[in-house]
Amino acid sequence: MEKLLFTGGTGFLGANVKPLLDKDYEVTTIGITDRDMIPANLAKEVPELPCKYDIVLHAAGKAHVYPKTPKERQAFYDINLMGTINLCKALDKVGVPHSFIFISTMSVYGSEPGKNDTEETRTLIGDTPYADSKIKAEEFLLDWSKKNGVILTILRPALLAGKGAPGNLGAMVNGIKTGKYLSIAGGKAQKSMLMAEDIARLVPLVADKGGIYNVCDKHHPTFGELEASIAKQLGKKAPISIPYWLAKCAALVGDVVGDRFPLNSARLKKMTASSTFSSEKARKELRWEPLDVLASFKI
Template sequence: MTLLFTGASGFLGKNTLPLLSKYYQVSTLGLMDIDDYNVNISENIPELKNRYNVVLHAAGKAHSIPKTEEEVKDFFSVNLQGTKNLCKALEEVGVPDSFIFVSSVAVYGLEFGELITEEHPLTGSSPYALSKIQTEEFLDVWCKKHGVKLGILRPSLISGPNPPGNLGAMIKGIKTGKYLSISGGKAKKSVLMVQDIANLVPLLAEKGGIYNACDTAHPSFHELETLIASQLGKPHPKSIPYFIAKLIACMGDLVGKNAPINSFKLDKITKSLTFSNEKARKELGWEPLNVLENFKIY
C-alpha cells in the first residue's frame, strides 16, 4: 500500500513517519530537500509521479497569530489553496482510495467547555479555524465527486518530543523558571500523543468519517506542570491565587495582545476545554495513549 504524506518534515511528520513506514510505502511532500516532492503547494500544483492508495494531508499553517492582512491571507493560501492544488495534482495521476485530512478542534471556535463532540457547530472565527473549516468543506465535495473515502481528524493539543505551541511554551517557561501556575492549575485540557495520529491512519483509511482525536485522561494543568517539572528536574512551579492573576491580566489588557498575560489568555489557562473521543473509540476501535504515562519532553 502506498501513502503520500504532506507536511512530513514538521513536528507531526517527524514523530509519525517511522510508524507509518511500517504500514505503508511512504512518499513525502513538503518544503524540505529531504522530501520526495519538494514543492510549495500554496503556490504550485505538484507534479506527482504515481497514484497513491492513501493521502495523509498534514501540511498547513498554524501556531501563529496574524498581525497583518497578508498574514491572514497566508492561512487560506496554505491551508485551503494548498489543498486545492494538491487535489488537482491527484486528479492528474489518479485519485486515491482514501484521503485523510488533519484538521483541528479549533473549528468548533470554543475557548472552554467539556467533552465537546463532533456534532458541535463549526463556529470558529479565527483565520486558522476558518481556513480549516473551508478546507473540510472543499474536501467533502471533492471526495464525493471523485469517489474518494474521506477521513477528517480534529486533533486537540498535540504532545510529543519538543512540541510546538502552548505545550512548548509551558516547557520553556518551567525550564527557565518564568512559569507561574494559577489557582492550583485545576483546569483540564484534552491532549493527544503525536504517535496516535499514525495509529489512526490505517483505521481512517478503511472507514473514513470525522473524528476528534485526543486522550481519555484530559490532564489538568497541575498534572502537566508536575510531569514536565519532574522530567526537567525542576521544582513544581509556584502557584498564585486567581485574584492576583486577574489583576495582572487586567493590566495586560491595557498593554495589548503582546502582554505576557491578559484576560483572554487567563481564561484559556483557568477554564477547562476538553473534547470527546468516544466516537473514534467506538467506531474505529481505537484506544489512545495515556499522555501522562507516555509524554516525554525530549
C-alpha cells in the same frame, strides 16, 4: 506495501508520526523544507507528483500564530485552504488516492470551551482565520471526495503532545525548563489532549472506513498534572502557583504591551478554562484506544 503521501511530514507531527508510518507504508513527504522528498509550496503551486498514491495524509497547515495584519490573516487561507485545493488538483492529474486523511482541528467548533462534547453536539462556528480556513478546507474535501469516490477521513485532534511540541505546550516545557513559568490558580483547568503518535495508529483504522472524528485521550489532564509531569522529567521543582487575580492584572498589562509580554487576556482564558471533548465515536467505531497523555508524554 501501500504508497502514502504525507504533507507536513517534516514538522512536529511528522517527527512523531513518520517513523511509525515507515514500518507499514512507503512514505513520501511533500512540502517546503529541504528535508521533504518532493519540494513544493502547496499554497502557491500545483505540484507535479511522480505517481499515484494509495493514501494521502494531509497534515500541512498554518497554526499557533495570532495574525496581526490582513496579510497574516490571508496566510491561513493560502496555506490551509488553497494548499488543500492545490494538493487535490495535483492528485487529480496522477489519479486520486483510495483514501484521503485530513488533519483538521477542534478549533472548528469555536472558542467556547468544550464540556466532553461530541461531533454531533457542536457546530462548526470557529471564526478565527485558523478555524475558518480549516472549516472551508473540510467543506472542499467533502465535495471533492464525493465527486471522486475517495474515502475521506477528517480527524479533529485536541492539543497535540509529543517530542518538540509547539504552541502552548512547548511554551510550558520551555518555561519550566528555564524557571520562567508560573502556574495559575493551582492549574485546575482540564484540557483534552492527544499523543501525536496516535495519528499514526489511526491511519490503518480509518483508511478503508472514513468518517469525521474527534480524537483525544480519555483522561483530559489538568494543567497542574502536566506541570508536575514536565517538572519531574526535567528534574525541576513544581512551578510556583499565583492567584487568578494577580494573573488577571498581568494579563491586562499584556493586552496593552503586546507580544513582548508573556501573558494577555486571551491566553489567560485558555490557561484557566477547562475544555474537554469526547472521542467516544472514534473509540467505538474504530476500536481505537488512545494513549494516555500523562503516561506517554516524554520530553
